[in-house]
Amino acid sequence: xxxxxxxxxxxxxxxxxxxxxxxxxGAGVFGLLGPNGAGKTTLLRMIATVIPPSSGRLRLLxxxxxxxxxxxxxxxxxGYLPQNLGYYPGFTVAEFVEYFAxxxxxxxxxxxxxxxxxxxxxxxxxxxRVKMRTLSGxxxxxxxxxxxxxxxxxxLLLDEPTAGLDPEQRVTFRALLRDLxxxxxxxxxxxxxxxxxxxxGEVALMDAGKIxxxxxxxxxxxxxEGTGAAGDAPLERxxxxxxxxxxxxxxxxx
Amino acid sequence: MTTAGLDxxxxxxxxxxxxxxxxxxAYSGLRLAGLYLVSRRVPMALGLIAGIGALLWAALHWHWxxxxxxxxxxxxxxxxxTGAAAVITVTTFxxxxxxxxxxxxxxxxxxxxxxxxxxxxxxxxxxAGATAGVLPxxxxxxxxNFCGMAGVGLLSAAALGGAFGWAGPMAYLxxxxxxxxxRSTSPWVWPARPPHDHGAAICATLVIAAGLVLITVRGPxxxxxxxGQAS
Numbered sequence: 451x452x453x454x455x456x457x458x459x460x461x462x463x464x465x466x467x468x469x470x471x472x473x474x475x476g477a478g479v480f481g482l483l484g485p486n487g488a489g490k491t492t493l494l495r496m497i498a499t500v501i502p503p504s505s506g507r508l509r510l511l512x513x514x515x516x517x518x519x520x521x522x523x524x525x526x527x528x529g530y531l532p533q534n535l536g537y538y539p540g541f542t543v544a545e546f547v548e549y550f551a552x553x554x555x556x557x558x559x560x561x562x563x564x565x566x567x568x569x570x571x572x573x574x575x576x577x578x579r580v581k582m583r584t585l586s587g588x589x590x591x592x593x594x595x596x597x598x599x600x601x602x603x604x605x606l607l608l609d610e611p612t613a614g615l616d617p618e619q620r621v622t623f624r625a626l627l628r629d630l631x632x633x634x635x636x637x638x639x640x641x642x643x644x645x646x647x648x649x650x651g652e653v654a655l656m657d658a659g660k661i662x663x664x665x666x667x668x669x670x671x672x673x674x675e676g677t678g679a680a681g682d683a684p685l686e687r688x689x690x691x692x693x694x695x696x697x698x699x700x701x702x703x704x
Numbered sequence: 705m706t707t708a709g710l711d712x713x714x715x716x717x718x719x720x721x722x723x724x725x726x727x728x729x730a731y732s733g734l735r736l737a738g739l740y741l742v743s744r745r746v747p748m749a750l751g752l753i754a755g756i757g758a759l760l761w762a763a764l765h766w767h768w769x770x771x772x773x774x775x776x777x778x779x780x781x782x783x784x785x786t787g788a789a790a791v792i793t794v795t796t797f798x799x800x801x802x803x804x805x806x807x808x809x810x811x812x813x814x815x816x817x818x819x820x821x822x823x824x825x826x827x828x829x830x831x832a833g834a835t836a837g838v839l840p841x842x843x844x845x846x847x848x849n850f851c852g853m854a855g856v857g858l859l860s861a862a863a864l865g866g867a868f869g870w871a872g873p874m875a876y877l878x879x880x881x882x883x884x885x886x887r888s889t890s891p892w893v894w895p896a897r898p899p900h901d902h903g904a905a906i907c908a909t910l911v912i913a914a915g916l917v918l919i920t921v922r923g924p925x926x927x928x929x930x931x932g933q934a935s
Contacts, residue, residue, distance in 0.1 A: 498806045522809045536801040538743040549739040549800075553807040558732040597803060 451476050452605055452635035453497060458506030460492050467492040469659040470506070479631035481650035481667070482639040483689060488656040490639040491533055491609055497637065498530040498607050511604055526555050529603030533610050533639075535594040539583035543574055543593050546582055550597040568600040571626060573619075587614040595623070599630065606636045612645055624649040647671075647685045655692055662696035740814045744795045749822060752791045757829030760784045764837030775884035778840050778895055784833075785850045786877040788826040790870035793857030795822060796924045797866025805923070816920040823854050823912075845899040852894050852908030853877075858915025866924035 455473040459466065468489040482490045495501045496508060499515045511527055513520035537546060547568055551561045569578050572592040577585065585593065591614045598606060608627075612620045627649040630636050640646065646653050647667050655663040655670065663670060667685060674687030679694060681687035741747070762768070763780045770776040795818065798804060804811060827850055831843055839846060853873050860872020883893040890896070891903035898904075 495802065498802065500802045500806050525806055525808050528806060530803055530806045532802040534801060535803055536799040538799045540742065541739075545739060549736070549743070550803070550807055552732055552736040552739070553804065553810060555808050555810070558729055561732065594803070 452511055453480075453637070454507075454509040455493075455497075456507040458493075458496065458503045458508060460489075460496060460501065461504045467659055468496070468503075471656075471659075471661055473654060473661065473664070475635055475637070475652065477631065477633065477635055478651045479627050479636045479638060479649050481646035481653040482637060482656065483641065483643065483646055483653055484656035485641060485693070489659040490641075490656055492659075493656070494607050494609050494637065494639050495532075497605075498528065498532075499524060500530075500532075524605070526601070527604040528554075529598035529601060529606040531594045531598040531608045531611055535590070537582045537590065537593070539581065541582050542579050543569060543582065543585070543596070544578040546593055547596045547600050551600045554601045556601055564600050564602070568596040571599065572596045573622065588616060588619060591615060592619070595626075602634075604634050606630060606634050607639075608636065609639045610641075611638060612640065612642060620645070643681075643686045643689050644683065647683070655689065657693055657696050658700070660696075663692045736810065737814065737817070741818060743799060744797070744818060746795055746818060746822065749791045749795045750825065753788055753822070753826045753829050756784050756788045756791070756826075757833040760830055760833030760839075761836040764834065764839060767837065773885070774840075774887075774896070775881050778884060779881065781834075781839055781846070782849070782877055782880060782895055785830065785846070785853050786873045788830060788850065789853040789857040789873040792819065792822045792826060792854050793861050793869030793873065794866060795819075796858070796861045796869060796919055798924070801926065805926075811923070812920045815923060816916065819858065819916060819919055823851065826850070826854070841895075841899040845895070848899070848905050848908045849895045851912045855908065855910075855912030855915035858919045859911065861924040862915070862918040862922060864925060869924065 451474050453473065453475045455471055458468060458471045460468040471489075471493060482493065484490050492501075496503050497510065499510070499521055502516065508515055510524050513524055515521045515524050541549070544565055547565045548561060551564055556564060566578070569575055572595050574589060574592050574596065577589060582590065582593065591611065595608070595611060598608065612623060615623060624645065627636060627638065631649075631651070638645065638650065650667060653663075653665065653667050653670055654661050663673070670688040670692065671684045672688065673695075674681065674684060674689070674691040677687070677691040679687045679691035681690050760781065763784070768780060770779050796815065827847060830846055830850060834843065834846055841849070853876060856872045856876045857869050861869030864871060880893055880895050883890065883896050888896055891901065891907045894901075894904035894908045896904075
C-alpha cells in the first residue's frame with residue numbers, strides 16, 4: 451500500500467481540521483470528495499509532507515514521513531499540486547517545470563526529456579517558451595499539473611486540479627488521470643462530483659474533518675437511490691444522501 | 705535553395721528533448737541555483753545593493769551630514785545599512801509555496817547559500833562605499849552593525865513572512881536612533897557601542913546566527929493564502 455493513514459488528527463489551535471482519519475490506498479485514482487471546509491486540503495497537505503499530523507500514524511510509499519531520510523525519499527517520489535499554486539511570472543513554462551524537476555533530484559540526463567514530456571502531456575507544448583505571466587488561469591493550472599508529474603511520481607496529490615479548466619480540458623485531464631493511475635497512487639481532492647465519477651476507482655467523502663464514506667463511485671451512487679436526496683446526477687444524489695445521513699447521525703449523537 | 709529555418713520550432717514551443725545536451729550533476733546544481741536566485745529576484749537585489757553602496761560612497765565623499773549628536777551622525781549610514789538588510793530579507797520570499805516545500809532537500813541549502821552570499825556581497829558593497837570618507841566606527845562597526853541588522857531582518861522574515869521581512873530592520877533602525885538620542889548603551893543596540901565592544905559584537909553575532917538558522921531550517925513564514933487551511 452502506498453498510503454497508510456491511521457487515526458490521523460490535525461489541529462490548528464482549537465480547530466480540529468481532520469479528526470481520526472484512517473485510510474489505506476494503493477495504485478489507482480482515489481477521489482477525495484467533500485464540501486468546503488471538510489478537511490480535504492488539510493489531509494492532502496499532511497500526505498504531501500508539508501504539515502505533520504497532530505496525532506496518529508502516517509506511512510507513505512512504505513516510509514515514515516516524520517523522519518528526515520525517509521521524508522527526503524518520499525519527496526523525490528511525490529508530485530503535489532496545491533490548491534493555491536504560486537509561480538514566478540518571469541519564468542517560462544519550461545523553466546518552471548525544470549525548476550521542480552531539479553528540486554526533486556531527477557537524474558540530470560533525464561531532466562530535459564522529462565520536462566518536455568510533462569509539458570506535452572498537459573497540452574502546453576506550444577507554450578513552453580512563453581512567460582508564465584502571459585498564461586490564462588486554465589493554462590497556469592496545467593503548468594502546475596506538469597510540475598507535479600514531471601518526476602513520474604509514485605504518489606501524486608492533486609488539490610482541485612480541474613479548477614479553471616474548460617470542459618474540453620477537463621475531459622482530457624480525466625484521461626490523463628486514468629493513465630497516471632495505472633502505475634501510481636493518485637489522490638484527487640475535489641468538490642466536483644463528476645470528476646470523481648469519471649476518473650476515480652475509489653472515493654472517500656469527508657465532512658467536518660471525518661471520512662463519512664469510502665468505496666467505489668458506484669456504491670456512492672447506490673446510497674442515493676430512492677432517498678429523494680438533492681442532485682442532478684445519480685452520483686450527486688449519493689453524495690447528498692451520505693452527507694445528510696452523516697450530519698443526522700452527528701446531531702442525534704449530541 | 706536554402707534549408708535555413710526549416711528545422712526551427714514554432715515560436716514558444718517546447719524544444720525536442722533529444723536536441724538538449726546531456727549535462728552532469730554540476731551543471732544541474734548550477735542550473736537549480738540559477739533558477740532559484742532568479743525566482744527570488746536576486747539579480748534585482750544585487751543592483752539595489754550596488755546602488756546602496758554607491759549612495760554611501762556619495763554620502764561620505766560629499767559630506768552629506770545631519771547636524772547634531774551621535775544619532776544624527778549615524779543616521780545616513782544606519783539608514784543605508786537598514787536598506788541593504790531589508791533587500792536581503794525580501795529575497796527570502798519564494799513565489800512557489802507548498803509545491804516547492806514538498807519537493808526535496810535542496811531548498812534549505814539554497815536559502816542558506818543565497819542569504820549568506822548576499823549578506824557578504826552587501827557588506828562588500830557597503831565597505832567599498834565607506835572608502836570615500838570617514839564612517840563612524842570604521843569597517844569593524846560597519847560589519848557588526850550590518851550583520852546584526854541582516855539578522856534582525858531574517859528573524860523578521862521567519863516571523864512575518866519574506867515579503868514583510870523589511871519591517872524588522874526598519875523597526876530596529878527606529879529603536880537604534882531612539883537609543884542613540886537617549887545615550888543608551890545596551891549591547892543589544894550595537895550601533896550605540898564602540899567598534900571593539902565585545903558585548904555588542906556577541907549580540908549582533910547571536911542575532912545573525914539565529915536568523916540564518918531559522919531561515920535555513922524553517923524558511924520564511926508561509927502566507928495564509930498559500931497555507932490554505934480552509935478545506
